[in-house]
Each structure stands twice: as C-alpha cells, then as structure tokens.
Amino acid sequence: MTPADVDAKIRTLIEPFNKKGVAIEDATTFAGDLEFDSLTVMDFVAEIEDEFDVIISMNQQAEIENWGQLVAAVHKLQDS
Amino acid sequence: MATAMTDTITAAEPVDLLSKFDPIIQTREQLLAAGVEDPFNLVMEQVLSPTRAICNGRDTILLGTYNYMGMTFDPDVIAAGKAAMEDFGAGTTGSRVLNGTFRDHRDVEAALREFYDMDHAMVFSTGYQANLGIISTLAGKGDYIILDIDSHASIYDGCAMGNAEIVPFRHNDVEALEKRLKRIPEGAGKLVVLEGVYSMMGDVAPLKEMVRIAKENGAMVLVDEAHSMGFIGEHGRGVAEEQGVLDDVDFIIGTFSKSVGTVGGFCVSNHPKFEVLRLVCRPYVFTAALPPAVMASSATSIRKLMHGGNKRAHLWENSRTLHAGLRALGFQLGTETPQSAIIAVIMPDLEKGAMMWEALLKEGLYVNLARPPATPAGMTLLRCSLCAEHSAEQVQTILGMFERAGKAIGII
Numbered sequence: 079m080t081p082a083d084v085d086a087k088i089r090t091l092i093e094p095f096n097k098k099g100v101a102i103e104d105a106t107t108f109a110g111d112l113e114f115d116s117l118t119v120m121d122f123v124a125e126i127e128d129e130f131d132v133i134i135s136m137n138q139q140a141e142i143e144n145w146g147q148l149v150a151a152v153h154k155l156q157d158s
Numbered sequence: 159m160a161t162a163m164t165d166t167i168t169a170a171e172p173v174d175l176l177s178k179f180d181p182i183i184q185t186r187e188q189l190l191a192a193g194v195e196d197p198f199n200l201v202m203e204q205v206l207s208p209t210r211a212i213c214n215g216r217d218t219i220l221l222g223t224y225n226y227m228g229m230t231f232d233p234d235v236i237a238a239g240k241a242a243m244e245d246f247g248a249g250t251t252g253s254r255v256l257n258g259t260f261r262d263h264r265d266v267e268a269a270l271r272e273f274y275d276m277d278h279a280m281v282f283s284t285g286y287q288a289n290l291g292i293i294s295t296l297a298g299k300g301d302y303i304i305l306d307i308d309s310h311a312s313i314y315d316g317c318a319m320g321n322a323e324i325v326p327f328r329h330n331d332v333e334a335l336e337k338r339l340k341r342i343p344e345g346a347g348k349l350v351v352l353e354g355v356y357s358m359m360g361d362v363a364p365l366k367e368m369v370r371i372a373k374e375n376g377a378m379v380l381v382d383e384a385h386s387m388g389f390i391g392e393h394g395r396g397v398a399e400e401q402g403v404l405d406d407v408d409f410i411i412g413t414f415s416k417s418v419g420t421v422g423g424f425c426v427s428n429h430p431k432f433e434v435l436r437l438v439c440r441p442y443v444f445t446a447a448l449p450p451a452v453m454a455s456s457a458t459s460i461r462k463l464m465h466g467g468n469k470r471a472h473l474w475e476n477s478r479t480l481h482a483g484l485r486a487l488g489f490q491l492g493t494e495t496p497q498s499a500i501i502a503v504i505m506p507d508l509e510k511g512a513m514m515w516e517a518l519l520k521e522g523l524y525v526n527l528a529r530p531p532a533t534p535a536g537m538t539l540l541r542c543s544l545c546a547e548h549s550a551e552q553v554q555t556i557l558g559m560f561e562r563a564g565k566a567i568g569i570i
Contacts, residue, residue: 117534
C-alpha cells in the first residue's frame, strides 16, 4: 500500500471515533484536536492493528502525536 | 558589571515543576470546597479489629481494607511478630543480598513454597516492588509484554522500567490476546501478564483460555494473584488454581498486604533458573529487607491460611449477601455476580461519588473511593472489600447504611 492508500484506509477507520467531525490534516493531534482519551486510543489502535495485521506497541504509540506521524508509522509497519 | 549580573538572574525564569499538577490541585479544592471530607486523607485513630476502627473520630465498620481473611489481629500472627522483634530487633538495615536475610526471611519463603507447592519463592518489600522487579527483569529491550489494558499500576511501571515493547489488549478479551500474540515477530521473547482478580471491578480473568493461548504461542505467563490468595481455589492459591492452569503459569506474583495481613510482596515459580533473579533484580537488591517481625508474622499467617476453610466459606457468604443486597436496593454493581471479595458500586460521577462516600462515612462505614485514572472507562467507584471476620449482622448493618446514604444522595 502507498502512503495515500494507508491514509485513506485509516480515514475510514477513524470516522466512528471522530465524534465532533474534526477536519483531519497531517498536523491534527489525537490528544489535543481529537480529544482522544486512553480508552479511545486503545480501541482506535486495535482497529488499525486488525486492519493492517500489525502491532503498534505502547512505546511506538508514545512517539505518534499527530495524523501524519500515524500514517507514516503504519505505512512503515505494513511494509516490513 | 553589577547590572549584568542582575540581568543574568532575572533572565533565568524558574520553571515550577509542580505546575503540571495544577488541574489535580483544582479538582481537589473544588471537592473540598463543597464541604466533603477529604476522601484521601482519612486517619484511623484506633484500630479495634480487622473490621472496626475509629476513623476521623467515629466508630466505623471497615469495608475497604483488603483484609480479606482478617489476619491482622490473629493472636498467633501477633505473637510470632512480637517474638521475632524481641529476638532479632526492629529492622534489618540491609539488602536481602547483603546483611538483610534473617532466619525469618528464609522461613517465610519456605512457607510460600509450602502454600503454593512450588520450588522457589522470593520475597520483596512490597507487592508493588514484586511486580516492578520481576516484570522489568524478565522482559527487557527487544522482548514483548502482552498485558490486559486494566492492569495494575505496578505492572505498567514494571513494563516501563524494563524497556520491553508493551502491547495491551482489551480487558479480559481472549481473542484480542490471541491476535496480538500471533503478530509478534518470530523469535522475540514474550511475557503475557494477567491478573487473577482485577481489583477495580472485582471481576475474574478467563485464565484457563488465556494461559492455554499464551502457551500455544510460545509465551511465558505471569499472573498477579494479589486479590485471590487465601480464598480462591481449592488450596487458596488463586484463580489459576481454581481454573486448573496453575501448572502452566511460569510466575505467580502476590502480596502480604491483603489476605496475609502484613506487608510485603512475593514471586513463586517452578522455573529451574529462578534463583538467579535474586542477583539481577534491582528492586530486590537495592532496597532494605523487611523487618524480622513482619517476616515472622507473615510466615505464621501463610501457614494458618492453608487451613482456613471455614473462614473462606464465610467470606464467600458475606460477598454473596452484600452483592445480592446492594443489587436489590437498586445500586449498579461492577459485576453481574459476586466473583471475588471485592464489590464495586458504580457512581454516576465523581461529585456524587464523593458525597456518597462521605454520607457512608458519617453512617459509620468506610469504603474506598476510586476514581480515574485508577479506574477503567473513567468511572467513579465505591469499592467494597469484604472480610471473613465481618459477621452476618455487620453485613446487614452495612446494607442499611447503603440504603440510607443512597436515598439521601439520590442515587437509588
């Protein structure tokens, strides 16, 4: 999958979690802009993990603050 | 010159490292301004028995102390501690691996091996340190720890200290555990960390399936049985024993500060290389060993728990009665059925929870007020833990207190 494909796929996965319909750009942050709490993060990460058949450990999650970083990380993970 | 120096001083604006806690200070002040007694600053002026104390000046029934088997005032437990203090002094002033291993440290480890029928036992200064030490030492950089998202803080802290890759899965979700195990790179070290009883809601883990799946996928398994020792399973060895998988668990973690009635933590195991952990586990090496009185009391208590059948039966009776009674009154509880000696009463929010906690305290009942981030899903809970020494009458009295307080606060 290209980064654009990964982006499109995760965009559909995030819809049910993006309750306020925040417009998502690369710089959109999960904790700040999207107001994700730890439970929402877990559920959202689990959706991505299942879809791409990857593991995003908590250590990796700690490095991911915004949308652009997430797409890049998932693209790299599903490639390896 | 003088001016330059002044400039330098004013330029270095100090950053108050405590500022990051301002929101917590604010929440607390709001709570106290509403006239609520501080739930996190209770003082027990006198402790009358495992189930009664004078708290903030009131005669109070204790329903939130994890003193499941009521061993704190057992005459044999107290006598053993007194004798050890007379004979060995007040403290050890040293690490277990230097001058801190006395006769009774060895004896309490022998008592644990007898209790669990296992080859090895290692005693830590607290249960927190047992998790911190064992988990961080077992799983290091490049290894994977797969753990339930609702795991205790000591488990998470052990994970963080060891630098392993941390992979959480949804609470008690067998399928989520299996999926994650299968995705871990081949050849990596894997430790699955589970709890027998989860202390916030008092629910039990499906260890039978989870341990099997962990083993099928080549992982080692650690189970924290802090809240089950002494009264779950045929010999009181915990949920793993009750579900028939104790032999497949590599490491059991436990504590003396609940059913045993003292303080301290431990790990028991049949692993042939277990003893090396005494040399490499930093929270074991770099801290002082527990006082001899604590060790002697603990050893006596553990051996008495091996024969505590009647007390266990009464504890379960208490748990069932309180659970059914609270449900009948209309309270929302953490579990559909009583699964342990913990019964969590779910509060609508923190404010109502704090008011209810205070109303109960004024009735003469102490329970734990538990709130985020310690609780799952941002819930506020009134957590009740029963004791084998609560009489049937006390449980009825407790239900009356809940009814009056619940109606006064408008929760039921």
